[in-house]
Each structure stands twice: as structure tokens, then as C-alpha cells.
Amino acid sequence: MKRTSLAGDSCPVARALDVFGDWWSLLIIRDASLGRRRFGEFQAGLGLAKNILASRLRTLVEHGILKTVPASDGSAYQEYVLTPKGHGIFPILVALRQWSEEFDDHPEEIATILVDREKGKPVRKLALFSQDGRLLNEADITLKQRPEAKRARASA
């Protein structure tokens, strides 16, 4: 009766959700990407229970999204920072943000906007392009079975 795991699923969306698809993980990752590093910072900023936070940090570290490093202030504590795999989640956060900006019923409650650091102007919407540079929308794409070949069989 455990919560059903999506780990072995063949769908990459499900596989991603299996790693950080719970109620808090993406918010922890968001805070990490904003520079929060310490257990107490996450706990105070998110307002979640400490046992839940400890559990989430543990699994995010296990999955290689966060790693622990010695505290940057020279103390004996540790800090949690994003790995490259964790930084790879950034586009997902942007996509979530842009969906709320476009479709939220109360957009006036949104406090911040994403701007490019150089010019201070809002960014464009994330866009999907074909290999030859055409702009694609949902109707222009389809799923194809992955060619099973690829990896050299038996790396012997």
C-alpha cells in the first residue's frame, strides 16, 4: 500500500516526477536556485515541518540533485547546493512560473517577474523549436518509439 512508485516507468515525465514530483521538492529546489543553502533557511522560508524537510533533503541528495558541502561561513555545519543535475531543473521552474503568469486566476497576487539580468526586461516565453529552427506548438509534435539500438551491447 505504499505510494505507487513511478521509478520504473518508461515515460520520462513520470520518471522525473518520481524524483521531485511531490509536494515540497520543487519548492526546495526553487529556494536552492535562489541561493538558499542552509537547513534553517529552507525551513523558515518554506514553513514545512523539519522532519519532512530532512526527509526531502535526504532523497534529493540521494538522487544527485543536491549535494552537501561544508558551510561557506567557515562553521562546522553543512550546506545544501544544487548539482548540475539540480540546475537542470531550472527550465521546469521557468515553465511553471510562466504558466501561472499566463493562466492564474489571480495574477495580481504574483509578487515577482523574471527578468534578464543585463537589461532588466521580462524574458520571453519558453519556446520549442524543431531541429531546423521552426517554432513548434503542441499540435506540431508527436511521440516516436525510441530506436532500441544505440548502446553497445555488453560493454565487454
Added chain:
Amino acid sequence: MKRTSLAGDSCPVARALDVFGDWWSLLIIRDASLGRRRFGEFQAGLGLAKNILASRLRTLVEHGILKTVPASDGSAYQEYVLTPKGHGIFPILVALRQWSEEFDDHPEEIATILVDREKGKPVRKLALFSQDGRLLNEADITLKQRPEAKRARASA
């Protein structure tokens, strides 16, 4: 002691997660975007308990992501289809997929690839551009306080 709601949060990421950030909603939306419409299709395809599915469908309809329509086969049953707000989640699904494709520890278990329908070639990675067309990455952006930010609690 209820599961803490993120609905009133000022962060657009949290607001999006409040709507479809649970264990099953995004998978239901994924299936809907692949053309699944019937309760039984979702239930069989996802393998989740029927009461959970019923509950999720109800809240997704309440949030305006799905709507019910008369069955397309002329029967007296109803079907669930994505609204424009629901179709707007598509880039999030793409971002999740691309993260798994790039960072999953067992990418050989991923069954499908996303191709453009016209040429049948894999799509490019989602990309974020500035208003004047420069390609941006995580380090090139920053958050700015929204000018007319109204009341709200908590973080960025």
C-alpha cells in the same frame, strides 16, 4: 494539520504546484494531452485507484484545466478534455521530459522521443530568450519585484 496549501503564496511556482503539483495530476494531464478522454482510459493507463482518479479529475475540472464534454462516440457518457488553460501546461511536460532525457540515470529505459510531426526529427531543447533575442541561462536572469504587487504571504 491539513496538507499545507500553497494557494495564497506569492510565488508563481508554488501557485502552479498548488493546482497540479500532486502525485497524479500531471500524469493525468499528460494522458489527456495524448488524447485520452475517458475515466476508464485514465484509470487503466495510470493504474491508480478509482477514488483518487475521481478526486483528481474533479479538482482539475474545478481549476479549469479539464472540462467535461459529451462522449465523442455518441454514448451517454462524458469525456474529459483539456481546456486552453490545460493545454498551457504542455511546455511543463516538455521540460520534465527533457530533464529526464538529459539527466536520468537509466535513459535506456525511456521508451519514446519527442519529434516534430512534419520532419519526424527530435525537437530542440526548450530555450529561454531575452526580449531582444539573446539566449539566456540560469545565471543570466534575476527576479524583480512586480510593481503593483498586492498583498500576499511568503517567499519569492
Added chain:
DNA sequence: CTTGTGTAGTTGCAATATTAAACCAGATGC
């Protein structure tokens, strides 16, 4: 070195959510 305070958790318990399975009503098919 002793006391006090802050940080980072763990533990125990109550409340809530998820699951699986049984049940049920209306629609469909024969």
C-alpha cells in the same frame, strides 16, 4: 570549563491522504 543559545536534525503521536477492494447505479448490448 561551564553555562546558555542556535542549528540541525530525530522521535512520537494525531490527523490526513492514499490504496485496494467491495459495492452500486445507470447505460449498453444481446
Added chain:
DNA sequence: GCATCTGGTTTAATATTGCAACTACACAAG
């Protein structure tokens, strides 16, 4: 009309979440 299919709801067991209390160690002051 009767059996079956579809789309749920109900019930009971189990798992997860949230909260509060507790602990262990770090650090700072005296």
C-alpha cells in the same frame, strides 16, 4: 429483460504529513 460495462462512491487498512517535544552537537560568553 438480463447480464455486463462504465463510472463512479464507500469502507477499511496502511502510509504519509504535520506538529511538538526532545536530542546532540556547535558556538559564544563569562
